[in-house]
Amino acid sequence: MKILVPVKRVVDYNVKVRVKSDQSGVDIANVKMSMNPFDEIAIEEAVRLREAGVASEVIAVSCGVTQCTETLRTAMAIGADRAILIETSEELQPLAVAKLLNAIVDKEKPSLIILGKQAIDDDCNQTGQMLAALARLPQATFASKLEVLDNEVHVTREIDGGLEVVSLRMPAVVTTDLRLNEPRFITLPNIVKAKKKQLETFKPEDLGVDVTPRIKTLKVCEPAERGAGVRVVDVDQLIDKLKNVAKVI
Amino acid sequence: MSVLVIAEHDNVSLKVATLNTIAAALALSGAVDVLVAGDACQGVAAEVAKAVGVSKVFVTESPALANALAENVSSQVLELAKNYTHILFASTAQGKNVAPRVAALLDVAQISDVTRVIDGQTFERPIYAGNAIATVQSSDALMVLTIRTTAFDAVALGSNAAPVQTMQAVTDSGLSQFLSKAIAKSDRPELAGAKIIVSGGRALGSAEKFTEIMMPLADKLGAAMGASRAAVDAGYAPNDWQVGQTGKIVAPDLYVACGISGAIQHLAGMKDSKVIVAINKDSEAPIFSVADFGLEADLFQAVPELTQKL
Numbered sequence: 100m101k102i103l104v105p106v107k108r109v110v111d112y113n114v115k116v117r118v119k120s121d122q123s124g125v126d127i128a129n130v131k132m133s134m135n136p137f138d139e140i141a142i143e144e145a146v147r148l149r150e151a152g153v154a155s156e157v158i159a160v161s162c163g164v165t166q167c168t169e170t171l172r173t174a175m176a177i178g179a180d181r182a183i184l185i186e187t188s189e190e191l192q193p194l195a196v197a198k199l200l201n202a203i204v205d206k207e208k209p210s211l212i213i214l215g216k217q218a219i220d221d222d223c224n225q226t227g228q229m230l231a232a233l234a235r236l237p238q239a240t241f242a243s244k245l246e247v248l249d250n251e252v253h254v255t256r257e258i259d260g261g262l263e264v265v266s267l268r269m270p271a272v273v274t275t276d277l278r279l280n281e282p283r284f285i286t287l288p289n290i291v292k293a294k295k296k297q298l299e300t301f302k303p304e305d306l307g308v309d310v311t312p313r314i315k316t317l318k319v320c321e322p323a324e325r326g327a328g329v330r331v332v333d334v335d336q337l338i339d340k341l342k343n344v345a346k347v348i
Numbered sequence: 349m350s351v352l353v354i355a356e357h358d359n360v361s362l363k364v365a366t367l368n369t370i371a372a373a374l375a376l377s378g379a380v381d382v383l384v385a386g387d388a389c390q391g392v393a394a395e396v397a398k399a400v401g402v403s404k405v406f407v408t409e410s411p412a413l414a415n416a417l418a419e420n421v422s423s424q425v426l427e428l429a430k431n432y433t434h435i436l437f438a439s440t441a442q443g444k445n446v447a448p449r450v451a452a453l454l455d456v457a458q459i460s461d462v463t464r465v466i467d468g469q470t471f472e473r474p475i476y477a478g479n480a481i482a483t484v485q486s487s488d489a490l491m492v493l494t495i496r497t498t499a500f501d502a503v504a505l506g507s508n509a510a511p512v513q514t515m516q517a518v519t520d521s522g523l524s525q526f527l528s529k530a531i532a533k534s535d536r537p538e539l540a541g542a543k544i545i546v547s548g549g550r551a552l553g554s555a556e557k558f559t560e561i562m563m564p565l566a567d568k569l570g571a572a573m574g575a576s577r578a579a580v581d582a583g584y585a586p587n588d589w590q591v592g593q594t595g596k597i598v599a600p601d602l603y604v605a606c607g608i609s610g611a612i613q614h615l616a617g618m619k620d621s622k623v624i625v626a627i628n629k630d631s632e633a634p635i636f637s638v639a640d641f642g643l644e645a646d647l648f649q650a651v652p653e654l655t656q657k658l
Binding site for chain 1: 596
């Protein structure tokens with residue numbers, strides 16, 4: 100069975116972003132870009148399923164600017180068999196991405212689509228759920244465990260009060276949470292191998308998808324700053340401050 | 349503008365998150381409708397009918413809706429959607445699971461984790477782990493939002509008595525099935541709405557130490573328990589204690605961070621707390637940059653001392 104894994108190129112999670120002084124956006128010029136951490140987990144899970152003989156092929160797909168090919172090469176270095184780039188320099192929002200991915204789902208007919216639960220740049224947490232809706236497939240979000248059985252997949256989900264287990268008929272959409280797995284380190288031989296793996300490119304027009312954004316960003320500001328705090332020397336002073344200054348206890 | 353709030357509940361009682369969401373809805377419209385979809389949940393409908401600002405409650409009951417399966421809840425919401433300009437969910441695991449599916453079915457965008465309503469089309473929301481706040485405007489005729497509950501004070505359950513109308517439940521999609529749930533039962537307050545939170549990091553070293561060192565402090569303060577991602581990953585704390593960008597977002601009156609270094613992603617989850625206390629033996633720990641009161645000390649000494657002296 101085929102597994103499709105969408106991956107997003109985002110600002111590296113270690114980078115502390117800065118808001119531009121004209122409030123037009125976040126300054127990402129010359130900033131380190133990486134694969135969204137949740138998407139690494141998705142690729143890792145798919146590759147493990149192939150290594151276990153459950154899946155036959157892992158296809159990575161990314162939507163965006165030409166540099167997304169780097170992210171796709173990383174996906175293939177982790178172990179994806181081939182990759183698809185949907186190339187555009189238009190601003191892409193989750194609904195448009197879901198439509199593009201739906202077109203690929205139609206083409207490739209995967210049994211499982213595994214996505215990261217959210218991108219750490221926009222923090223939307225929408226694309227997987229939207230893709231499931233458009234493709235008329237079941238969804239299991241925030242997966243911390245995935246078990247593929249004959250025609251169904253059992254997913255343990257991290258929910259607000261603990262954990263829940265659901266069963267989905269395949270084809271199905273799963274979004275990953277942090278504890279699903281720990282992605283492997285990429286080895287140099289695999290990076291070299293990845294350069295030779297197939298990478299196909301499409302444009303949104305080729306797939307018949309209108310990616311016009313629905314939401315406009317009017318401005319981006321810094322959050323309100325917290326006032327500077329103080330150091331206390333011992334527990335007694337801490338209690339005193341909490342009782343008499345902050346008055347929270 | 350006409351607003352529908354999708355209630356969050358466990359079939360027995362209403363989750364407070366719904367009351368925060370209704371507050372956000374009231375920033376859009378003076379009268380708000382609520383949908384309670386579940387199984388044997390008339391009690392929840394009766395409860396939410398008392399909430400300030402609610403003008404009508406729709407209730408629908410079916411085994412297919414008993415466990416908030418996204419495929420079924422979204423179909424149910426679609427039965428009502430055309431009557432509204434805004435559909436609001438709480439930004440909880442449940443809300444985040446269903447809202448985007450509803451939006452895509454309606455071919456509209458979804459706006460996640462709204463922290464402020466500016467007008468019917470314009471909202472503020474955090475991006476980049478809350479390091480930037482974006483003001484966004486939607487051009488869709490129908491808007492689907494998830495609401496950051498810490499940004500809106502819950503409306504009161506008062507003497508309102510909104511009419512409750514039963515609606516027919518959708519049939520089970522058959523695409524998914526609920527198998528089981530493991531929800532922690534505790535006398536402790538729930539993390540999401542707690543007024544005081546004590547939170548532990550990986551420095552605690554074990555689940556036993558969490559119990560031995562952190563819980564007595566939580567008990568003394570009547571606090572909820574929280575944890576950093578590192579502590580949860582290491583198995584010292586359960587996943588539903590995780591505070592952070594991809595865990596729970598909290599804004600209590602008091603957040604006590606013990607042995608938590610303060611990574612960007614953790615701060616994203618708690619930097620809106622009214623008062624932050626940090627106890628950490630590393631004087632350079634980033635947590636001290638957001639702490640109102642910082643105690644540079646070994647938590648294994650300081651926390652028991654704090655518990656004892658309170």
